Amino acid sequence: MSFSAVELIIKKRERQELTSKEINWLVENYTSGVVADEQMSALAMAILLNGMDRREIKDLTMAMIASGERLDFSGLTAPTSDKHSTGGVGDKITLPLAPLVASYGVAVPQLSGRGLGHTGGTLDKLESIPGWQATLSNTELYSQLAEIGAVICAAGTGLAPADRKLYSLRDVTGTVEAIPLIASSIMSKKIAEGTSSLVLDVKVGSGAFMKTLDTAIELAQTLVQLGKDAGVNTSALLTDMSTPLGLKIGNALEVEESVEVLQGGGPADVVELTVELAKEMLKLAGLGDVDPSENLKNGKAFDKWRQMITAQGGDPDAELPKARHSHEVLATESGFITRLDALDVGVASWRLGAGRERKEDAVQFGAGVQLHAQLGDRVKKGEPLMTLFTDTEEKFARALGLAEQAVSISEQSSGARKLILHRIS
Numbered sequence: 136m137s138f139s140a141v142e143l144i145i146k147k148r149e150r151q152e153l154t155s156k157e158i159n160w161l162v163e164n165y166t167s168g169v170v171a172d173e174q175m176s177a178l179a180m181a182i183l184l185n186g187m188d189r190r191e192i193k194d195l196t197m198a199m200i201a202s203g204e205r206l207d208f209s210g211l212t213a214p215t216s217d218k219h220s221t222g223g224v225g226d227k228i229t230l231p232l233a234p235l236v237a238s239y240g241v242a243v244p245q246l247s248g249r250g251l252g253h254t255g256g257t258l259d260k261l262e263s264i265p266g267w268q269a270t271l272s273n274t275e276l277y278s279q280l281a282e283i284g285a286v287i288c289a290a291g292t293g294l295a296p297a298d299r300k301l302y303s304l305r306d307v308t309g310t311v312e313a314i315p316l317i318a319s320s321i322m323s324k325k326i327a328e329g330t331s332s333l334v335l336d337v338k339v340g341s342g343a344f345m346k347t348l349d350t351a352i353e354l355a356q357t358l359v360q361l362g363k364d365a366g367v368n369t370s371a372l373l374t375d376m377s378t379p380l381g382l383k384i385g386n387a388l389e390v391e392e393s394v395e396v397l398q399g400g401g402p403a404d405v406v407e408l409t410v411e412l413a414k415e416m417l418k419l420a421g422l423g424d425v426d427p428s429e430n431l432k433n434g435k436a437f438d439k440w441r442q443m444i445t446a447q448g449g450d451p452d453a454e455l456p457k458a459r460h461s462h463e464v465l466a467t468e469s470g471f472i473t474r475l476d477a478l479d480v481g482v483a484s485w486r487l488g489a490g491r492e493r494k495e496d497a498v499q500f501g502a503g504v505q506l507h508a509q510l511g512d513r514v515k516k517g518e519p520l521m522t523l524f525t526d527t528e529e530k531f532a533r534a535l536g537l538a539e540q541a542v543s544i545s546e547q548s549s550g551a552r553k554l555i556l557h558r559i560s
């Protein structure tokens with residue numbers, strides 16, 4: 136059956152529902168190049184403005200899955216569980232989480248991406264470990280999962296190619312923030328990846344896509360429903376992203392902090408979120424109520440990390456890259472930190488070289504920001520608040536203003552931060 140792309144764009148522009156056949160036709164023909172980029176851009180904008188109902192979002196997701204291959208881990212003896220975060224500043228949780236969950240006998244196939252914009256990419260972080268390789272064939276992925284139980288690697292180009300094409304288009308047409316498009320994009324890749332259970336970490340706040348709890352709840356409900364409809368046992372935690380996670384932001388810096396957590400230390404917020412997400416993944420995988428902090432303390436999760444890094448050519452004992460230059464930002468007054476803005480710190484880290492401006496740019500592994508205090512901490516005038524790192528000294532000028540404006544200090548404490556805001560299952 137054939138349709139006219141223009142007629143379907145007009146239909147959505149006029150707030151009408153698209154049928155399953157129309158959605159399938161659009162996705163198939165966009166992937167093969169019959170529907171042009173400018174037509175898909177117009178449709179994406181019509182979807183952003185007028186929305187889609189649950190049935191349309193499900194059809195869009197299923198059509199994007201059908202545009203590529205589906206992995207199948209049903210032959211593994213262990214249950215599979217995965218986590219997806221909508222992205223945030225200092226969000227290195229995947230790094231300690233995958234080996235922690237695998238240390239309880241649950242297989243974690245974590246297919247990840249690179250960073251674009253102010254939120255870092257998991258692969259960029261791991262590539263700061265000398266020798267570590269992001270690309271695995273499907274056979275290598277399967278064997279590592281069977282033998283070690285944890286894999287963090289690049290999502291192959293065969294998974295949901297329609298999403299890959301549409302996502303780059305959305306990036307340059309102001310259509311990233313549409314719930315139907317975000318939900319189908321995330322879930323098409325996760326369902327095609329073949330995990331049997333999935334925990335979503337939906338971030339809320341200045342450093343996240345979703346700035347308010349209401350929009351984040353709407354996104355989380357859509358994601359969870361899509362997962363369940365596809366037979367994936369799915370739940371979501373909504374977590375605060377108004378301030379960075381942990382003290383270290385940047386590629387090698389985040390690996391360093393993840394290793395601290397895996398060795399039983401690390402900042403309390405990173406430990407709390409790692410443990411809460413692990414608990415949720417183990418529950419969905421059928422292990423019941425387990426306290427995952429045990430294997431952070433007894434070294435089992437750290438052993439798993441070493442195996443996982445070594446299997447992909449990395450040297451877990453190698454020294455991590457360090458930036459050539461550093462600059463301290465000092466407190467201008469004494470008092471409590473009442474604001475430490477995630478977006479400002481994320482963009483500062485990105486401008487220092489930790490992230491890329493264009494897809495083809497290389498990242499600086501040692502670049503980033505190390506915080507010396509977190510939201511709610513008391514600081515004294517003249518004490519260091521954070522250290523900025525870069526290989527390119529000229530980059531300090533563009534990052535410094537942001538780093539300074541990220542912090543507000545007041546005589547009155549603003550109370551403790553609530554990290555886990557809501558749960559949807």
Ligand code: URA
Binds near residue numbers: 302316318
């Ligand atoms: N992550 C994705 O994979 N897709 C989106 O649209 C947003 C975040």
